[in-house]
Amino acid sequence: MRIRLCLAALSLVGGATVATVTAPSATAAACSDIDVVAARGTFEPGTLGFIVGDPVFSALQRKLTGRNLSSYRVNYPADLSPTSAAQGNADLVNHVKSQASTCPDQRFILVGYSQGANVVDNSIGISSAGAVVGSPIVATLPAAVEPKVAAVLLFGNPIRAIGKSVTGTYQSRTIDFCAQGDPVCEAGGNDTLAHLGYTANADAAAAFAASKV
Numbered sequence: 001m002r003i004r005l006c007l008a009a010l011s012l013v014g015g016a017t018v019a020t021v022t023a024p025s026a027t028a029a030a031c032s033d034i035d036v037v038a039a040r041g042t043f044e045p046g047t048l049g050f051i052v053g054d055p056v057f058s059a060l061q062r063k064l065t066g067r068n069l070s071s072y073r074v075n076y077p078a079d080l081s082p083t084s085a086a087q088g089n090a091d092l093v094n095h096v097k098s099q100a101s102t103c104p105d106q107r108f109i110l111v112g113y114s115q116g117a118n119v120v121d122n123s124i125g126i127s128s129a130g131a132v133v134g135s136p137i138v139a140t141l142p143a144a145v146e147p148k149v150a151a152v153l154l155f156g157n158p159i160r161a162i163g164k165s166v167t168g169t170y171q172s173r174t175i176d177f178c179a180q181g182d183p184v185c186e187a188g189g190n191d192t193l194a195h196l197g198y199t200a201n202a203d204a205a206a207a208f209a210a211s212k213v
Helices: 053-063 084-102 115-123 158-162 168-173 192-196 198-212
Strands: 004-007 010-013 034-039 069-073 107-113 149-155 174-177
Touching (some): 034 053, 034 084, 034 115, 053 198, 084 107, 084 115, 107 115, 107 198, 115 149, 149 168, 149 198, 168 174
Parallel strands (some): 034 069, 034 107, 107 149
Antiparallel strands (some): 004 010
8 A cells, every 4th residue: 555645735655565454434423422423534544543643543543542442534625635634624523512412421532644634724723724734624623512621632733834823712632733843734844754653653642632521
């Protein structure tokens, strides 16, 4: 399998052959303890995302033993169309609102990589408009749902390249990884391969989330 991530003016081709991994099925969750809601990167393969979502979910399962985890793959194109991130934004918010209504004790961990980070940004009220494959906000998680979001895990977040970050209500529950030289999240970055290396941060992200649950 070859990984190809295209991000607006940036085309990234993963040159190394990678092995297929077993990933959890991404389905609308029943009433699990924690629902991991993952928005994959542009053209990213995998169930929740080969580079980030799948390894993060596996790491969370190891860290949160004794908790019942479910997963949801945000339903959006994850392509270069101008409404892609907005579609993901709407789907993420709709899913979390529906789950919160059906399962009042369920908590959520939001995961976003690359364009998927834009999706999560918008959903928690931080506009990704102006960022690579970003969009204006079309929906936000309501105040009643906000306490149910235990952690927000972001990787290669494009808003950082335009000088923005997660602030306000969700700031203390957010960890935002940007690899040195990653041109998607670092203004002036020129190491395109850095954008493909966030699997290495899966354990650290899971440990952060475990500390917030």
